[in-house]
Amino acid sequence: MNKFTKFAGLTTLGASLAASLPAWAQEAADTAAAAVEEVVEAVPTVDTGDTAWMLVSTVLVLFMILPGVALFYGGLVRTKNMLSILMQTTAITALCIVIYVLYGYSFAFGGGEGPYFGGFAKVFLAGVTPDSLSGTIPEYVFIAFQMTFACITSALIIGGFAERIKFKAVLLFVFLWVSIVYFPVAHMAWDANGLFFGWGVFDFAGGTVVHINAGIAALVGAICVGKRVGYGKDNMAPHSLTLTLVGAGILFVGWFGFNAGSALSAGTLAGLAMLNTFTATAGGILGWVIIEVMARGKASMLGGASGMIAGLVAITPAAGAVGPVGAILLGALASLGAYYFVAVVKNKLGYDDSLDVFGIHGIGGIIGAVGAGIFAAPALGGQGFPEGRGMGEQLFYQVSAIGITIIYCAVVSFILFKVVGALTGGLRVAADAEREGLDITSHGESAYHY
Incomplete structure (x- = not known):
């Protein structure tokens, strides 16, 4: 082999090595980029x-309260008590905002590992900054x-003992x-460490937390406060069904924030909850x-507005679990049950x-929470149960959560x-003040000025 041949061979080898270096470098760069991408994906970011x-x-949801609940309830009371409802709703909203920031958020979602209480870690919003994230949102x-x-x-509770x-x-x-x-019930239902959650x-948006809780507290309050002066004798018809329907309509609109917002993202689950809110409400109204046409x-x-709210209430716990057709039936069943209690049981x-x-x-809320455990079945158009669980087992847990909420709320509300x-x-104003009306006396x- 002459010198020229040796040189040519070395040149060829060097060229091959040089040509291969960019491939190695590219492979190393791709590996590093993939690793960085995995790290970036693991770090929560704002969507x-x-x-x-x-x-x-x-x-x-704020729109649901002010003016939604305020007008819905305000139209249902007598003229002399209209402002008392508006004022109670407004003051309660302000009070709860302050309480929630001071310690309510911590009690419900403070990171405590107990099944009943969120702890004190986030009292006064300790540790929460503008950069803190909850999932994909601040x-x-x-x-x-x-x-x-x-x-x-x-705010919903005050309807049980309004006007006195x-x-x-x-x-x-x-x-x-x-x-x-x-706060304890909210922790149990919605915190990752909560009893019901586990x-x-x-309970997608508050069957136990909101509606059963409020309904039981209102019933206990109605009994503890006592009947209105002249109840069953005087005319206590709503003073403005026009305002009541305006309030109900506002509640209907606001409820999309209530239900679809509980998906905590703008995705497919929110879309399902939105459609279910439409269909269940329609089922409730119809x-x-x-029922009224058949009975009366x-x-x-008033019945149409009541059916609207009944349908909205029923779909609240089930909005992310059932299908749109099942939601129609659930809303209609809620109206049937609510009508019976309003028109028959209360009078008896x-x-x-x-x-x-x-x-x-x-x-x-009870019908909606139980119905969620039924209409979630895929055979009924629902989204299915937790893995390995059938309808019977799911209903056991649904009913258990309902029972705990009812008992706890009833006992503690009575004591309070x-x-x-x-x-x-x-608890109540003097009889003369009640006759004159809470607007003036309280x-x-x-x-209104005539």
Whole structure:
């Protein structure tokens, strides 16, 4: 082999090595990039679409309270008590906002590992910053969203004893109730360490937390406060069904933030919850109309509004678990059950649940929570049960969660009403003040001037 041949061979070898270096480098770069991508994906980041939807949902739930609940309830009372309802709703909302920021968020979602209580780690929002995340949204947005649920649940209760309770008694009761009843139940249902959550209970947007809780507290309050003066004798018809329907319509619109917002993202689950909210509400309205026509021969506007709320209440726990057709049936069944309790059971038992909070929210919430365990079955168009679980087992957990909520709320609410009554010199206003109306006697104002 001559020198030229050796040189040519070395040149060829060198060229081959040089040509292969970029391939090695590219392979190493690709491996490094993939590793970096995995790390980036593992770090939570804000999804602007999810955040935008949750901002809107939060405002929609506030819209449900003010003016939704305020007008819906306000139209149902007599003229002389209209402002008392508006004022109670407004003050309760403000009170719950402050409580939630101070310690409510921590009690419900503070990171505690116990099944009943979130702990004290996030009292005064300790450790929460603008950069803190809850999933794909800022933690501040999650806090604001959940805060509105505490507000509306507390505001719903006042319908059970409207037109006769002291303003200071309302605020003191709500302060104690939301702290001792609402936050633990919210933790049990929605926190990852909560009892109901661990059981796999379907409570998408608050069947136990909001509606059963509020309905039971309202019923206990109606019994503890006592009947209105002249109940069963005087005319206590709603003073403005027009305002009641306006309020109900606002609730219908706001409920999309309530239900679809509970997906905590702008995705397929939110879409399912939105459609179910439409269909269940339609089923509730038509169900109540049909029942009234069959029972009374006429369909009333109050009945239509009541059916609307019953359908909305029933789909709340089930919005992410059932299908749109099942939601229609669930809404209709809720109207049937609510109508029976409003028109029959209340009269037989004689309690004065002024605005039928228990009859519609309590019963509707129970039917919705039980129905979620039935209509979630794939054979009925639902999304299915937790892996390895059948309908019977799911219903066991659904009913268990309902039972715990009812018992806990009823017992503690009764105790709190008695405590509040003792601290305020009695829960209700004087009989003469009640006859004159709470607008003037409690607030020094009148809703209407003729």
